[in-house]
Amino acid sequence: MDLNKEMRAAISPANKQRNSFIADKAKTMGITMDDIEKVMNSAYIYLPLIRGYSSQLKDSSYSAGFAAGIVWFRIVTKGEKARASPW
Numbered sequence: 641m642d643l644n645k646e647m648r649a650a651i652s653p654a655n656k657q658r659n660s661f662i663a664d665k666a667k668t669m670g671i672t673m674d675d676i677e678k679v680m681n682s683a684y685i686y687l688p689l690i691r692g693y694s695s696q697l698k699d700s701s702y703s704a705g706f707a708a709g710i711v712w713f714r715i716v717t718k719g720e721k722a723r724a725s726p727w
Contacts, residue, residue: 684715
């Protein structure tokens, strides 16, 4: 347990320095938190799906078809947890 605590403590300052560097860079470039939220909220996931299938045998020919679609989800990062909401 103590070894794990020490390893986490050693990593923590590196993460803090990295986050501080990113925040400083964003400030010097004029990037606001609103800008960052807009970028974070512009993520989408799509889920292809098949809604139906049909087949037909007529004389000596066979035909098949299917109805397909895509369901889009927008990734929303407001609040404590990110979530996917249908779009």
